[in-house]
Amino acid sequence: MKHPKLILAGLVVMGIFLTGSLALANQASAASPEAEQNMDQLLLDEYEDTAEEAPSVADPIYYFNYAMYAFNDKLYFYALKPIASGYKAITPTLVRNGINNFFHNLLFPVRFVNNLLQGKLVQASDEFGIFLVNSTVGILGFNQFAQKHLNMKTNNEDLGQTLGSWAIGDGFYLVLPLLGPSTLRDALGRAGDSFVTPVNYVEPWELYWGMTAIDKINQTSFRIGDYEALKKASLDPYVALRNGYLQHRKSQIRE
């Protein structure tokens, strides 16, 4: 009796369906305004009932989050975007793709461990195979040989998703400086993943920061315009970003 609501919803829908068929039998094929209203109500109810469509999370530290959101916003427009645009202008797409692939390949341990933790054994072994092929034939991962020629697929997983798949909730919403939207769970996951992120073990620290910066700038160079589009389309960008992040994570966890 875990989901009495579902049964109820099922019965209601069934009832509506039956009345619907009866209406059909009565030759009321032309939709009356009343039927239309019913339909509207049905669609509305559906969106309200399905939690998957409208994930909501507590935002108890709203003022901190909003400050971080405003900070990241300024950082993007005054630093990250101009730098990434300049970088994009002088760097061929081929090179940018290569760098992207290189950093993606480096994150293999994160994907491998989290596929294992979620019991996705086939995907974990695929990740292992992709890593081996791309690190060798693909020359340190610059070329995604396995994906391109062996038709293998990566399965992006991280600890936040793993925790989510174990039915651990988001906790609350959290905006991190530089890193952007997150939740308590996902931030903890990020901290856990950092132990198996090779870049974090790079010495000296100048090289570590250099690599991290290049990765971030390179990634941004592929996404220039996305954030602007989101702001342009939304009425309240802070809420739109929060909701967008949660929906995106939810769909990743579901996969």
Place this chain on the structure above:
Amino acid sequence: MYLKIMIPFFCFFLGFSHSALGQTTSKAPEIQAQSHLKAAVDEILAIIQDPQFDADSREQEQHLYDRAVELFDFETFSMLSLGKKYQSFSIAQKKDFVYYFSKLISQTYFDKLSGQEIQNIRIDYLENLPLKPKQNIFRTDILTEIIHGETKIPVTYRMIKNKGADWKIYDVKIEGVSMVANYREQYIQNMSQTPDDIINELKEKVKK
């Protein structure tokens, strides 16, 4: 869990009602949704790529908007985005809202398509997942991927077919983010807005 158990019942009732009415079960109409969507999207891409238009030309914008009105069910889109608030709108206010909202949605959608190097764009149609039909109304999710270079953006279109009408889009999910659910949350947050506030806000947004 229980929902899964219920599905065979639905199928049973579906079959029952059809045979009771002496109707022959026709092919599921969801199959047409994908070809309809593809034709419409191809047409939109052709307009975006048409060299006769300068960048940001008014004429091109109008052409695109006309196509969007054919392809999207903006009334349902608006209604679901506003949620319960929709009921407090008068008929004239509903009309205004739908108009400005349709402008905003189509702009966002076309920007998504045209923002990238359009020459190399490819759209893959992956899957067609019908939802349970309700009354005489069919709905389906069409999973696609916009591919340019090595970047892939998953886009899911939720479509509806109402009586004799064509298939129309009433929600777009980009990378797992439903536009309807996103707008809905934004409107829920702002409880104190009157319908006129909402319409004026949209009007300003679209003007920019």
